[in-house]
Amino acid sequence: MAINNVDIYGDEWLELVFANRNKSYGAYELRKHYSATVLKALAVTFGFFGVVAFGAFLLLKPAPIAARPIGREVTTVLQPIVIARPEAAAPVHHSHHHTRNGHTYSPAPAVQANPQPQTSRVPAGTVNVLPSETGGSEANRISVIEDKTVYSPANADEKPLPVGGAQGWMNYLQKNLVYPEDARQKKISGRVELSFIVEKDGRISDITVEQPAGHGFDEEAVRVLQQSPAWQPGIKDGQPVRIRYHLPVSFRMMK
Structure with a gap:
């Protein structure tokens, strides 16, 4: 038999090596079934990793997400809320007339020294007092601006x-x-x-x-x-x- 023509992975080479040797010892069987054993091991390994990859695919969840503020300002301006508040009624002065020698006299109106300006309590917050255009006969208008910026x-x-x-x-x-x-x-x-x-x-x-x-x-x-x-x-x-x-x-x- 020409050694140059022998396939070292085939049975012919195995028979040549174990010629005149004890084939029941174990090494002969291992070498004879070596290729089949390797293929089975590779099949089991790839099958295991395939199952793991498929399971990870089924249990897939979104990646971590973090809020990233962007320094952009958006301003919304709303119309002020107008609250009408009636002005305090002016005091009524009763005129007392006196008659002397057939003539009627009316006393001069009393003048209060250092009169204190009237103040009205308004809700807390930012307010703009708008004076009445027609004088004291119309209510003062108080504009309360709510910050919705x-x-x-x-x-x-x-x-x-x-x-x-x-x-x-x-x-x-x-x-x-x-x-x-x-x-x-x-x-x-x-x-x-x-x-x-x-x-x-x-x-x-x-x-x-x-x-x-x-x-x-x-x-x-x-x-x-x-x-x-x-x-x-x-x-x-x-x-x-x-x-x-x-x-x-x-x-x-x-x-």
Whole structure:
């Protein structure tokens, strides 16, 4: 037999090596079934990793999301609320007439020394007193302006704070955001840009999709923001104010 023509991976080479040797010892069987054993081991290994990857795909959750405030100020000016407050009625002076020698005399009106100006108590807040154009016969008009300006976080003395702080907000989003089924089936990722206002009482309002992503991403992000617990409101000059935040929400498929 010519050795140069022998396939070292075939049975012919194995028979040549174990010629005149004890084939029942074990080494012969191991070498004879070596290729089949390796193929089985590879099949089991790839099958195991395939099951793990498929399970991770089924349990896929959105990536962590963090609120990123953008220093843009949006101002909303509303018409003042006008409250009419009647003027105090002027005192009525009764004239006392005296008759002397057939003539009637009326005493001169009494003049009060150093009269004190009248003051009226008005509600606390920013007020503008508008004088009457027709004199004292018409009520004074007091304009009370409610501050409904929407500030950016950079202009607040104290920024709004979600329940549990930044980590609590991240945990809330991770727990409640659900990957849209349509996007999951199509293996689509997306990023939604939203903005919302933290009101003076901490409620979230005016949720706006600034940059939509489609495939159900926009609706899912808005749904979770609408269900958000109330925040601790922002403070400016010692008073709660309205603050607008911008929030990017990213949905990604894990590979």
